[in-house]
Structures are given as C-alpha cells and as structure tokens.
Amino acid sequence: MYNNEKLEGKSIVNPNISVIVPVYNSPYLLGKCLDALSKQTCCTPFEAIVVDNCSDDFMELQQLCAQFDIVKLVREFNIGSYAARNKGLSIAKGSVIVFTDADCIPTPGWLKEGWLFLEENPDTDLLAGKVDIFPKAPNKPTIVEIFESFFSFQQENNCKNGIATTANLFIRRGVFEDLGNFDTSSPSGGDIEFTQRATVRGYSLNYAHNAVVKHPARHNLKDLRLKIERVNYGVFLLRKKCPFMKKQFELKTIIFKGAMPPLLDIKKAWRDSKDANISIGELLGVFAILFFNKYYTFILRMGYILGIGKNNIR
Numbered sequence: 001m002y003n004n005e006k007l008e009g010k011s012i013v014n015p016n017i018s019v020i021v022p023v024y025n026s027p028y029l030l031g032k033c034l035d036a037l038s039k040q041t042c043c044t045p046f047e048a049i050v051v052d053n054c055s056d057d058f059m060e061l062q063q064l065c066a067q068f069d070i071v072k073l074v075r076e077f078n079i080g081s082y083a084a085r086n087k088g089l090s091i092a093k094g095s096v097i098v099f100t101d102a103d104c105i106p107t108p109g110w111l112k113e114g115w116l117f118l119e120e121n122p123d124t125d126l127l128a129g130k131v132d133i134f135p136k137a138p139n140k141p142t143i144v145e146i147f148e149s150f151f152s153f154q155q156e157n158n159c160k161n162g163i164a165t166t167a168n169l170f171i172r173r174g175v176f177e178d179l180g181n182f183d184t185s186s187p188s189g190g191d192i193e194f195t196q197r198a199t200v201r202g203y204s205l206n207y208a209h210n211a212v213v214k215h216p217a218r219h220n221l222k223d224l225r226l227k228i229e230r231v232n233y234g235v236f237l238l239r240k241k242c243p244f245m246k247k248q249f250e251l252k253t254i255i256f257k258g259a260m261p262p263l264l265d266i267k268k269a270w271r272d273s274k275d276a277n278i279s280i281g282e283l284l285g286v287f288a289i290l291f292f293n294k295y296y297t298f299i300l301r302m303g304y305i306l307g308i309g310k311n312n313i314r
Helices: 027-038 058-065 081-091 110-120 143-151 155-160 173-179 190-200 221-238 243-248 251-257 263-276 280-306
Strands: 017-023 046-052 071-075 096-100 126-134 168-172 205-216
Touching: 017 027, 017 081, 017 110, 027 046, 027 058, 046 058, 046 081, 058 071, 071 081, 081 190, 096 110, 096 173, 110 126, 110 168, 110 205, 126 143, 126 155, 126 190, 143 221, 143 263, 143 280, 155 205, 168 173, 168 190, 168 205, 173 190, 190 205, 190 221, 190 243, 221 243, 221 280, 243 251, 251 280, 263 280
Parallel strands: 017 046, 017 096, 046 071, 126 205
Antiparallel strands: 096 168, 126 168
C-alpha cells in the first residue's frame, strides 16, 4: 500500500496518479468513496482531488475531506460536472488522470490494476474499468435495480465503439495536453464526446475488467426517468460534436430504430437472468422497463428534433 508518510499536508510528493472526483450535495456517498480511496493497495503515489460544484453545505464537505490525508478539496462555481472535472485537471499533478464519481466505491485494487495495465501496455492511452452495479438491499433488489444491473455502464461494449464513461476512466495526461479538456456545454455526455474525440484522433482505448468501481443502481422508476432525460438531453446538445451521438439523432435512426421493439435487449435480459437468480415476474418487469426506456427515449428525441422538448437538468 502507498505509504502515507510521504504526504506533506494536502500535497502528495510527486504523485503518478491524480484521481478527480466531482461532487454536488452528496457528502454521505462521497464519504464512502473517499474511504475506499484511502484503502487503495496502489503501488505508486497518488493524490485525490475532490471538486465541489456549488454544493449547499461546503463546510460539511471541508470537514469530511479533512479526514483524509490524500484528499485536496477545491471549488468550481461554473455549474456542471465537466466544468468540475476540468477544474481538477487544472491542478492535477499525475501523469495519469483517473476519474470516478462521488457515488462510486472503488475496490481496493482499483488504482493498482489500472496503473499496472497502463505500465504493461504503453500503447494504451485511455483505459476504461469495470463498473459493478449494486442495489440498496442486496437480497431484495427492485425491478429497476435489476434492469440497471443488466444495462447500465456497459464499459466493455462502449470501448468497442470508441467511448467510455468517467465513472471509471484512466487517461494519460498527454491526451488532454493534445486535445484539450472536457466540453462543458452539456450536463451529460461530455465523457462520451471526449473519449470519441480521442479515439477518432487515433488514441487507443482499452478495457480492464480487474480495475473495478461499484456504483449504486437507480432505485425506482423516477430515478431512472431522470437519468433517461439527462442522458438524452446531453446527446442532443453534443450531437454536432460527436459522431456517435450524431448518428443517434439522425431522423431515420430515431424513426426506424427508435420505434422498433427492444428485441435485442429482451434477448440480453433473458440471457443475463439465468445468472441473476430472478423470478419470471421480475424478468417480465425488466421487459416492461425496457419498453418504457425505449419509447420514452423515442418521445424525448422526437421532441428535441421538433423543438418542443423541455429540460430542467442542472
């Protein structure tokens, strides 16, 4: 484990890794994240930069972060998680920049596995790690939580499309020095836009299944609906900058693919259910949510195309 005796107050001596965690009003979840970071079995010095993005109680965050020697707390007053990540980038010292979210819980070997993968694969410029979804009650997940465990954060599949999310993402500093920072014009999707910007320019993106963080599942339909709205609004705003998103907002794609039943996803849910030990009723519930997700997305995208879509996302 990294020796904390090398720490100098809130400044780590020559960190090779900078972990950036944006936060907004989530002190309880952030505490779990920071506790997990403090227990990393990392084989190289690292720093953790928490970027507050206009939380209601900054003093509470200060008190929390002060409990962890590896953590530096800074503030970003421009609203948006990507503005916060850019703030973290501006002070990060590591040669590898690592991103996770305040509601994520890194496993003890997370940083070690990511760092060793990059050391052993010098041609890898960006590295996406696995995101494990977990429910509030491990023995009694809701239907929405089961759905999330099947379909959220498909990092390995995303990498095949040249994209990844900042819930678990390692990026060499030189990529930012060449391409610039995250796009801050959207509340969602800036990580997809950046990673595709990088892969289109020839930077390599790989996947490490051993570098794992855990992420809580959305618990109910309201939480899932808000996520669908946020993601689709982000895709709409960034569609002119990101080929992956542009394709999703082509009218023929929205009409012909968006209106079709989610047959492939139903097949995947059926296959995954065999290992998930769920009942037929729960599986039927997952199927129902698949239809809701598919057609609510269709309605939202048609609304944005027609200029009647609304958004109240922070």
